[in-house]
Amino acid sequence: MTIIKHKMGNVRLFLDKQDDLPTLNSIGWELRTDNDEEIYDWNCTNRMDKQCLFQYTVAGEGELEVGGNVHHIKAGQAFLIEIPGPFSYRIPQGKQKWEYKYLSLTLNAYPLWAPLIENGGRIINLAPDSNVLQFWDKLFEKALTDQIKHIYDNSSYAYRFLMEVRHAVQQQSKPSSTPEPIQKCLHFIDRSFHKPIGLDEIAEAAELSKFHLIRIFQKSIGESPINYLIKVRIKVAAQKLIENDLPIYEIANQCGFSSANYFSKVFQKHTSLTPSEFRNSVGKQKISEVFVK
Missing domain, CATH: 1.10.10.60 (Homeodomain-like)
Incomplete structure (x- = not known):
C-alpha cells in the first residue's frame, strides 16, 4: 500500500491490489476558512472519484445540499453521502470557518453503508468523545504513522468503523425515556x-x-x-x-x-x-x- 501524506492532516490510501472488500480510501482533519485562496465548494453530481464519505464537524459550520434541500452541519454533527451523487457541500455564506474530520470508503462498502442512511438519515449527531470519534482518532493516527500495511488490515478497520457508526445510529433511533x-x-x-x-x-x-x-x-x-x-x-x-x-x-x-x-x-x-x-x-x-x- 502506498500512502501519500498532505500538509493539512490528510492521508490518501492507495491499495496496491484492488479487491471486492470494503476499504478505507482516505482520512483527514481539515480547517477551511472564508479566506482560503481556493473556495471550498464540492458538487458531487459528476465527481469522478467513487466513495462513501463521512464528514464530522469539529467546529464552525458546514452546509450540505441534498437534492436541492440545504442542511446546516453544526459542531457535533456528521453527514453521510455517496460520491458521485445529488449532493454538494461547502462553507455557508457568512461563516468564517469549517473544521471537520472526514473518512471515505470505497463503494464496496455500500451494502454496509446503505442501512446507516435508511436507519439514521444523512445527518447524525455524535459527541466528541463518542466511540465513533474515538475510533476515528485511532485510524487517523495509524494512517499518519503508516501502520495500515495490508488490504485485509484496511478492510477490517473499515468494517469496524462502519459498525461503530451503525451502533451509534441504533442508539439514537431507540425511544428515549428522558422527558x-x-x-x-x-x-x-x-x-x-x-x-x-x-x-x-x-x-x-x-x-x-x-x-x-x-x-x-x-x-x-x-x-x-x-x-x-x-x-x-x-x-x-x-x-x-x-x-x-x-x-x-x-x-x-x-x-x-x-x-x-x-x-x-x-x-x-x-x-x-x-x-x-x-x-x-x-x-x-x-x-x-x-x-x-
Missing part, C-alpha cells in the same frame, strides 16, 4: 456550551421555569443543569488541550468560560489538575477516561 424538555436541554447544552449560557437560557430552551427545570433535570440526569453544562465544557476543553497547542485563554473562550482564571479553577476542581498540568501529563489519554468529579 422531552430534558432532551431539549441536553441538545441545547451540547450545541451551545461554547456560548455564555446559564440557567436562564437552558430553562428557556426547555420551555420550563427554572425551578421546575432544576427539579426534573436532577431526577432524570442525576445532577443539576449547570453541573452538566460544566462537565460538557470541561470534556471539550480536555480534548482541545490534548489535540492542539492553543493558549489556555483561547481554549477557555472556545468552551464558554468567562476567563482563563475561572476556567483554570473550575478545571482543577473537577479533574484535580490545572489545564497546563493536564496537557503535559495526560498526553494521548482518551477523553472518556478523564476523571470529571
Whole structure:
C-alpha cells in the first residue's frame, strides 16, 4: 500500500491490489476558512472519484445540499453521502470557518453503508468523545504513522468503523425515556456550551421555569443543569488541550468560560489538575477516561 501524506492532516490510501472488500480510501482533519485562496465548494453530481464519505464537524459550520434541500452541519454533527451523487457541500455564506474530520470508503462498502442512511438519515449527531470519534482518532493516527500495511488490515478497520457508526445510529433511533424538555436541554447544552449560557437560557430552551427545570433535570440526569453544562465544557476543553497547542485563554473562550482564571479553577476542581498540568501529563489519554468529579 502506498500512502501519500498532505500538509493539512490528510492521508490518501492507495491499495496496491484492488479487491471486492470494503476499504478505507482516505482520512483527514481539515480547517477551511472564508479566506482560503481556493473556495471550498464540492458538487458531487459528476465527481469522478467513487466513495462513501463521512464528514464530522469539529467546529464552525458546514452546509450540505441534498437534492436541492440545504442542511446546516453544526459542531457535533456528521453527514453521510455517496460520491458521485445529488449532493454538494461547502462553507455557508457568512461563516468564517469549517473544521471537520472526514473518512471515505470505497463503494464496496455500500451494502454496509446503505442501512446507516435508511436507519439514521444523512445527518447524525455524535459527541466528541463518542466511540465513533474515538475510533476515528485511532485510524487517523495509524494512517499518519503508516501502520495500515495490508488490504485485509484496511478492510477490517473499515468494517469496524462502519459498525461503530451503525451502533451509534441504533442508539439514537431507540425511544428515549428522558422527558422531552430534558432532551431539549441536553441538545441545547451540547450545541451551545461554547456560548455564555446559564440557567436562564437552558430553562428557556426547555420551555420550563427554572425551578421546575432544576427539579426534573436532577431526577432524570442525576445532577443539576449547570453541573452538566460544566462537565460538557470541561470534556471539550480536555480534548482541545490534548489535540492542539492553543493558549489556555483561547481554549477557555472556545468552551464558554468567562476567563482563563475561572476556567483554570473550575478545571482543577473537577479533574484535580490545572489545564497546563493536564496537557503535559495526560498526553494521548482518551477523553472518556478523564476523571470529571
